[in-house]
Amino acid sequence: MSRASRRRDDERYRQWTGTYRPYDILREATIALGVVLALVIGLTILFSSPDDPPSTIKQWSHTDPVDFVTTATTELDGSSGTGGYGPPYNHNGDGQHIAFVYPAKWLGVSHPIDTARDFVLAPLQSITTQPALRTALSTYQAAPAKTQAAWTTAYEAALGKASATPSGSISVAAGHYGPLPTMMASLLTLAQGGGLDGALLTGRQFYQTDYTKPLLFMADGSVLANRAQAQHLLGTQWGMMNETGSYPGQSWLWLYTFWYQIKPFSTSANADVLVMGVMGVLSLAFILIPFLPGVRDLPRRIPIYKLIWREHYRTQQAVGPPV
Amino acid sequence: MMAAIVNLNQPAHTVHWHFFTMTVSNVVVIVLMLVVFVLAVLVPFPGSGRKGRPR
């Protein structure tokens, strides 16, 4: 359509000058409210809603102590997911980027987390009644970085073949791990007693509502991912759309999760920022549909409107179009 | 706790088609959306024979 014809079109459809029917808007709204209320109550009585209880570090350390200790060791040497994350948690990475645009890096470290200090050393330092632990901590912190790395690397390799004992601790092959076995045994005991859940939650003040540290710690291990896989919530399972159990989830996220399943997003280290970028552009296009050539003309070309307004067109043929 | 009549607290069944993987519940919701849209467009609206007279 030319611009002139589009302007004529705009004027033509500005106001309806044809016939009206009596209509009670409040009655319609009341009926709609009744219908939806009935539907919602019906669905509630039929299906209720899901409420899978949260995982805790205490549970995790009991059910999978090897995974717990392995994760804690990677937090200590910074090789965990959070350890190497970069902004907004630390400077150990640049975060994702699109071309030269590094949004996370430019916006900086707004929620600083030192994984070694916050997840391992600080909780252990709060235990003042174990002399062996205090010695182990001093030994670890006094050692040069290369020595610390050698201990953690060897320990992580051994943990790959470790097993849980009936008493809830772990059994690791002998090796050169320095003070790590003592430290990790104490951390495991602290976790299994429930103290680490609390220790990671406290911060600068008494009242806390920020669960970032315990959540990141658990997310660095397998406890959440194992539950998620069983519930079809993993990214590769299109999990973003899903809910626990057999409940419908956030099906409106279908396009957002779709991109992660195809190349180049599925194999890119910058998948998240790329998908966000694509969805940002598409969202803008969605808002601006009235101005997008082609997209705004599709309703004319695919005349579903002829079905919607068929009564009107039938009446018009009988009486002629509005003058 | 009040128990639901239908217990949906069990692992979801999934539908696979090429690389699409969707839980049955989400497939039901999306298919229902399409069905309801088609019905909304096609099902005659009551009183549409009236020609705009005042009541």
Place this chain on the structure above:
Amino acid sequence: MAALPPEKLLPDAQPSYMASWIYVFGVLSLVSLVLIIASGSILTLKGPGWWHFTSVGHFFNSIHLWSVELFFFFLVIHLWGKYWMAAWRGGRARVWMTGAVAFIVAVPCALTGYVSQQNFDAQWISTQAKDGLNAAGVGAFFNVTNFGQMYSYHVLLLPLAVVALVAAHILLVRKHGIVPPFELAPRASAAGLETEGRPVAREDHGSGNGARHGSGTESHPVAESGSPRPGRTT
């Protein structure tokens, strides 16, 4: 506000072309939103932990969840209908845009709810969603693993934004009226210049004409002289 006298805000007549079930999905979305807010308000009365431990609390949580599912369900059908009607025609671009932005803002509003559940689902969604938000730089000031922040956004900030956008959307609908149908050329048209389906060129269409409504004979709509009758104009 002068553009919205009471007769326009609460009209007692609707254009006769509104004869399709597709037109009910706007009001169905609206009442779903009302139920979301009502059930959400009840959940706030006893705090975020309540619904985990009592049947009544769980009941209202279920009402809240299914209201959300129905809200998005009806909203998508409303959106499809409005798209295929090209409802932005006739100066109604802002109606479309406010609706689209309302939909887009409703998505993070729902997300903040999901991460405020204080159950496993909240743990998983927050630890996953953080990656997308962090990568886009949003994580620097919007932390999905911070329950206190997310609960505040969910209970106050984002619902206010959604309600404001929906209110603007509805007021614009009332101001501009429901979009008229595409005009088709009559089958045996003397003009015969345009193919059916494309609007007929009408040079003398005047927006100053009063609204017409059927009364008496129906062979042609009756012309009103003078100003439009209250309650009949859109």
